[in-house]
Amino acid sequence: MSNLHTVILDGSLSEDVISEPILILLSEVLRQCGAGKVKTFKLRNIRLNHCIGCFDCWLKTPGQCVHNKDKGAEILQAILNSDRVVLFTPIVFGGYSSELKKVIDRLLPTVLPFFKKAHGETHHPPRYPDFPHIIGIGVHPAPDKDLSECFKALVGRNALNLPPSHYCAEVINSTKDSPKELRERFHALLSRTDKPPLSTELNAIFQNITPTVTAPTRNQRVLLITGSQKSNNISTSSVLGGYLIKKFKKQNFETESVNLQGALNDKQQRHLCLAVDRADTVLLASPLYFDSLPFLVTKAFEVIASHRKNVTNGRPKIFLAVINNGLPESYQNTVAFAICRNFALESGMLWAGGLAMGTGEGLISGKSPAGLKGFGSFKRPPLFYVLKALKMTASAVAKGYPVPEQAVQLIAKRPVPFISWDSWRTYVIKTSKRLLEEEAVKNGLRVEEMFKRPYKKNK
Secondary structure, X not given: OOOOOEEEEEOOOOXXXXXXXXXXXXXXXXXXXXXXXXXXXXXXXXXXXOOOOOOHHHHOOOXXXXXXXXXXXXXXXXXXXXXXXXXXXXXXXXXXXXXXXXXXXOOXXXXXXXXXXXXXXXXXXEOOOOOOEEEEEEEEOOOOHHHHHHHHHHHHHHHHHOOOOOEEXXXXXXXXXXXXXXXXXXXXXXXXXXXXXXXXXXXXXXXXXXXXXXXOOXXXXXXXXXXXXXXXXXXXXXXXXXXXXXXXXXXXXXXXXXXXOXXXXXXXXXXXXXXXXXXOEEEEEEEOEOOEOOHHHHHHHHHHHHHHOOOOOOOOOEEEEEEEXXXXXXXXXXXXXXXXXXXXXXXXXXXXXXXXXXXXXXXOOXXXXXXXXXXXXXXXXXXXXXXXXXXXXXXXXXXXXXXXXHHHHHHHOOOOOOOOHXXXXXXXXXXXXXXXXXXXXXXXXXXXXXXXXXOOOOO
16 A cells, blocks of 8 residues: 555535544545655635536547636646545535535546446446546534435445546544544555445435425425536526426416526625525426536535525425436436435425436437437437426426426436337447547547547656
């Protein structure tokens, strides 16, 4: 274990005063174990733009982010030249802090745009032949089983998408774990490799994502929060969320919409919190970014939860989510839904469940689900099942009920009947490869240039 170069990504928030002593202790253990160079990035002090979902790092400047004037490239270069990367963070709703999530989202250039079968699932192939050992350390003053399992599962799912990396994860109780206990746990952690959670383990871990809405609640005003980080207003999330809002309007509901695109400055944060205060139902429509919610949604959750701690006379609100990902399997959204549920409970809202959709970008990509064209304007199968699931959800939630299980199962199914699941996945893998290559060529790239590795490994 000696002479291993380590990068620590410190995701502590500005108001966090309990994490610093734990991080100092971790650094001491690293030195005691003979670590080589240790580089710590205190992310809250670093100017870093968030991923805007433009996919230029795949289709225009392979392996390089469009934000080339901030610290992102330096951080990525350091990670790729390390043996271990420590994801150090307060546990926020079972996931990472917004500061750390911003960096995780910026790891997109380390994977290729294509899909491959791995571990019985669909994942992106790695751009580089190896990735450092991932060590996830989550800090919380009172971590329960749900928060702990959610955090560990998130680190494990990230490791699956950054192959061929290994990982281990630990949850630290900042109010109970003594320095002696922490040293022992850190020593054990540095020599441990955990088994990543696959679909079967995810189902077992997250049995408690069930809705907490058990009876009809008063419902007159609906707020849509669109969590896409794209720099324009057209996204799969805006299409799915917009369709639901139209259904609420037809039932004479008052509706309001907030798009999280941008930086969430003080003015935008106040506008968001006031909109939540006015709503009876809060609906999140969001994409999946690296097995979790994107940075802007994570930041919005932190802002809303902090605001609602000071709301003492607010009436009960319903919270639900519609999350789409680009992979065929809808269960890849499981960790994100667990985070949504934890956020709802910590914010004093009733969790109404949600809809998980796979191949969202390929099937919809900003176009109406009623049409027959998706990504690259290729002809897609009819999405009648998606429309039906959205209609059923709007009808149930309008009456104050949770998202119907029938709608959950409906939107998660494969869009082409009478073929096997494996055949559908193979079709998605092959079709997306062809369409992505065509898009890159349109941008003046040769197909072989899509595999560039611009960050030199110095080790």
